[in-house]
Amino acid sequence: MLEITPWKVAQVVLMSRELDRAEGELRGFVDRLNEDEQASLVAVMWVGRDAFSATELDEAIATAKAEATTPTVDYLIGTPHLSDHLENGMEALGLSLSEAEDGLVRRG
Numbered sequence: 695m696l697e698i699t700p701w702k703v704a705q706v707v708l709m710s711r712e713l714d715r716a717e718g719e720l721r722g723f724v725d726r727l728n729e730d731e732q733a734s735l736v737a738v739m740w741v742g743r744d745a746f747s748a749t750e751l752d753e754a755i756a757t758a759k760a761e762a763t764t765p766t767v768d769y770l771i772g773t774p775h776l777s778d779h780l781e782n783g784m785e786a787l788g789l790s791l792s793e794a795e796d797g798l799v800r801r802g
Contacts, residue, residue, distance in 0.1 A: 696738070696751065696787065697730040703738060703780055704791045706770070710777045717771065724767040732766040733758040735780075739773060742783030751787065 709720040724732065737754035740746045746754040770776055784791050 696734050696789075697755070698727070698734040698738070700784065700789050700791055702727065702731065703735065703784055706735060707777045707780050707791060710770070710780070713771065720771070721767045724770065725765075727766075729759065730755075733762070736762075736766060736769065738783035738787070739770065739776065739779045740783070741786050742779035742781065743775075748786040748788075 705723060706720065709716040709723065713720065724735070727735065733755045736758040737746070737751060740754050740758070741748055741751065746757075773779065781791055
């Protein structure tokens, strides 16, 4: 079960698109997530890049927790196409980020 809200994933997507200007903000945001949220975020990214299928979400989360050897934010920032993978992962899980992203853009 996914243990992070679509709103938080949308936040990471938007910040990762503007990484050159928002890296500090992204680092702070991900660092404030709890372990379950960070593992879910990594798992969504893995589903989005086809390392796991949507039906293997629980396994992906468990793997993310077991293999967390570097800070999650460093791992995510070092992942090419992070925002695309997160969006694709959420879509594969049947969750849309469009509404959350639209709300964040309007607020920002």
